[in-house]
Amino acid sequence: MNTLSSTKAGEALQPKAKFRPLAVNQIEVSGFFGPKLDVIATTTAKILFDRCIEARMLEQVDPDLPNPGIVIPFQHNNTVTTQMFWDSDFGKSIETAAYALNRQRDAELEARVDAVIDAYGRLQTEDGYLNSWYLRIEPGKRWTNLRDRHELYNAGHLIEGAIAYYHATGKRKFLDILSRYADCIDATFGPEAGKKRGYPGHPELELALIKLGRVTGEQRYLDLAKFFVDVRGEAPSYFDEEANARGEKPEDFHFSTLEYCQAHKPVREQREVVGHAVRAAYLYAGMADVATEFSDTSLDPALNALWSHLTERNLYVTGGFGPSKDNEGLTFDYDLPNDSAYAETCAAVALVFWASRMLGREPDARYGDVMERAIYNNVLSGLSDDGSHFFYDNPLESHGYHHRWRWHRCPCCPPNVSRLLASIGTYFYGVSEDEVAVHLYCSNKADLRVAGRKLSLGQTTNYPADGRIAFQIDPEEACPFTLSLRIPDWADGYSLKLNGETVDAKPEKGYIRLARTWQAGDQLTLDLDMQPHKLYANTQVAHDQGRTAILRGPIVYCIEGVDHDAPLNTYLVKDAVPITPSTIEAWPDTVALEVEALVEYRKDDALYNTEPPLRKPATLKAIPYYLWDNREPGEMLVWLRREV
């Protein structure tokens, strides 16, 4: 039995354990996420397809339909149109539909997906190439601008869609189509003479190829992912040479610096998260996947430094990152404005991917805690309660004018948040040869294999309403493996009972490792002490000084205008008062919180006055952040002023 002892960051165990996720058809989710999966299956998955078709994407893909030409004008000094990304929108929408079909079969939705797959099949050329923009709108230009035009990014999302569809329906057609495309890419890019040493401008294909290698068993896809990671940022810059070949000056790059796409230096030398947030986190997820699959510890110094840089200096309390609308990404350390926070939904989704891939190397609550925080807050808020509207940016303060979109000209976020939530079960567990790590808590039933045997593993819990989780562990026969449970950082305490007896174990890197021979009928219960907490920010976070954020379990709270009479920034949370549970009419099963406060008010309405405001008592009603903007429009505030 392999009990993982504490290892220092960067040290290798030989051989390193590889923790892989379950496939979506191996797990049935209920509990907190159940209704979300249902609304995506019944509503959102169809809306995504509706919007793609409305946007005329199928006309670009289907070679037997009239060519739509340029539907979305160029932007960024005429270099790019979001129409170039349509394959990725379809890829992610197909992926979402696949998870929806896994949830409940729906012949109509399935027929719509099959029709799109069929169009892609007819579009694909004999050499396997499959990019609708270059095949239909700008033929003859393939592989000429990897930096800007999302060519390889699109391939990644189509691949992920194809894999999901295969897992959900058993149909291989799209998977075969995309395998042929992957082979075409593999024949074009690589270390061999005659191949291009290029790599994706927008990372994504790396992690998709890892998935493809895992599902097909073909090593060459893993090798190609590793190649893309290894050559990125080599000098001389492939993107600069590509620009010169197009007759453009590298310095005319619209985003000024290759930091934007994390191609400014080889990835192993990178230590700070820079540039576009989604590109960054997708890249790092791919790097962590490569580190896992290849037991490649040479990526660890970069991965660990990048993780620290993000989570210790640049992460919103809601699990989002990337404050700036200008580059949709990073600016400088501790820059965490609340009302202008960009905190793109896709960036939080990408952070979940990255965290889950870091967990692929080993269970460590540093990663699990952040993954959980992002999922329950910045990710979940990206989808409206009824599954029909979407946030692109996720501020931590609204003055009343920020609302979810019906759609967006660059619709990357809707299918991204949808596919993540619809497959959320695949993030619950990480499985290595002889260990099952439990990263997330939610009622579910999973069928997996560990230590060479079948295991049925389940959880029953009201999490995150409370912190009690009962596990159902049913191996097909007595099975020696390690079951590791994450003890979240926010838990004030915990108790663990196995078959009625308290387990006295200390967490290693935040996971309790229970290495034993498990039997059918084993009863395991974990009680996490879940108290609301007030959080305070580092003194260098200018925007959060004099303020506090409320956290209960994984849930960050906020206050909304609809529940309060005065402007939200006039309220002051009193320091030494309890936070008490409450309810919200719209969601009776959700834990709301109340806290005693003061409210400042004035008798005049002058813009500026030499008299300070007056104060009187008030009560604040806080709701989970992810639920905001589902009721009457109004203000919202996460970081509440505190009485100092």
Add this chain to the structure above:
Amino acid sequence: MNTLSSTKAGEALQPKAKFRPLAVNQIEVSGFFGPKLDVIATTTAKILFDRCIEARMLEQVDPDLPNPGIVIPFQHNNTVTTQMFWDSDFGKSIETAAYALNRQRDAELEARVDAVIDAYGRLQTEDGYLNSWYLRIEPGKRWTNLRDRHELYNAGHLIEGAIAYYHATGKRKFLDILSRYADCIDATFGPEAGKKRGYPGHPELELALIKLGRVTGEQRYLDLAKFFVDVRGEAPSYFDEEANARGEKPEDFHFSTLEYCQAHKPVREQREVVGHAVRAAYLYAGMADVATEFSDTSLDPALNALWSHLTERNLYVTGGFGPSKDNEGLTFDYDLPNDSAYAETCAAVALVFWASRMLGREPDARYGDVMERAIYNNVLSGLSDDGSHFFYDNPLESHGYHHRWRWHRCPCCPPNVSRLLASIGTYFYGVSEDEVAVHLYCSNKADLRVAGRKLSLGQTTNYPADGRIAFQIDPEEACPFTLSLRIPDWADGYSLKLNGETVDAKPEKGYIRLARTWQAGDQLTLDLDMQPHKLYANTQVAHDQGRTAILRGPIVYCIEGVDHDAPLNTYLVKDAVPITPSTIEAWPDTVALEVEALVEYRKDDALYNTEPPLRKPATLKAIPYYLWDNREPGEMLVWLRREV
């Protein structure tokens, strides 16, 4: 003698008094603004010319130089390049140079200006047309896009430059050139059949034509200004019809709505300040000028409502406005973010223009106080202490990365702030037939005419270091006129002594009106009680709750990182403590302020923690806001956290 009694807003006096500014050569400024005029004369005026030439502007103007073609690429979906505005940059730079030459003769600078004037003279076509973009880069397209291409805007700035040059040097050549251009415009636009009912996309020409009418005595220039004001925003929209004529869809306007350029409805119907801030304030200045020159009270309801809307709900404490970078203008009421404040230098300059034109209708401290606040804060900060660098946007908080520019691709702000400061003396007084209104306090000596006689009027004062002003009133003979002195809103009290005796007079609309027969040797002293004050904001200003701004006289204060050890948002100003005078090493004659405070600190450096920060005593050193970013780079903060 015409003593103006209190009138209700909008009521007309028949005939209405017309208060006009002095010309720059009528006033010699010393005191606080003296050194600023000197640095502009010795340094800035030349820098402006250097930058214009470096930017290749003269190559576009001079028909005998090779055509430079497109030097600055198009932006805004290929509709506009800032190269189209080059005439305005030259116009404002010539205007600044004129004021510099008025300050001190400089043969070399004068020769440079004459060379540019000569080029414009050779460029002008026989019909008087004079736009270097349309004559040299895009011939045959004149008058086809008033909405976007600054065609009439450029004319306005060239006119203002020509007038200033005439006042400063006595040379008429440029003034004659621009008069011919104004006649060409007058032949093209107007109410008569066959003329276009168009108007400037970016207002400016309106106020320039008023200046031209005043200096030439030609009524038709005043009439043309009134025409542009009267037809703006008529339905059907001239700009929309113009777009259709170009084969463009009006709804493709890059800025979405004609509110951007305040052409969404006739100006007399407008009640809220919307859109681009500089366009707005230039327009309203032109409207107020027309109201004055034509005694046109039908403009008063709009002007008064617009003034209230801006100053009561949308004005930064520093006298800036327009929080948003996106439209360089207004968003929604009380939206006054501090660190992202756009508060464009040009907008504050335009606000000074608008306020001075409102004062043209009558002395009213509502306008004078705002004009003063803008000048001493948002305007003055636009120019570095050494006259060589410029702010485009003027935030009220900096995290350490906001610094003045050497230049800017759209260089509207540098020559704007420079021409305003270099002519600041012309804003000190407003002169009607029998009244002299004193709007601003600064040592100066002015020669003017009132009640048909010459008057030498001077001030001696250390203002704004203290509030004592001694006036020198020397009419050429006994002269009956009203001398009106603004009593600023910030003054806790005042005393006025005339020839040794206290004057017991109450202000009317904030001005003390001294109607008498003045004699040479009359001694008048005004003492304004100047105490530092803490200001608090309306509860709807989300960003300023729990904060206070320090004001002393007209000067808004800030704190800078270079004077403090901790992040500026960790300091808490204690409420009931005095603010005491202090000094700054770099500027020994400037009043700095100190106030007792607390500073919050932490023992850990976690990004988020459940422990609140600790506190210890500290002292804050506040300096005038306009002086920030002249020493070591670092943070800056106007709205200080207060202990609550």
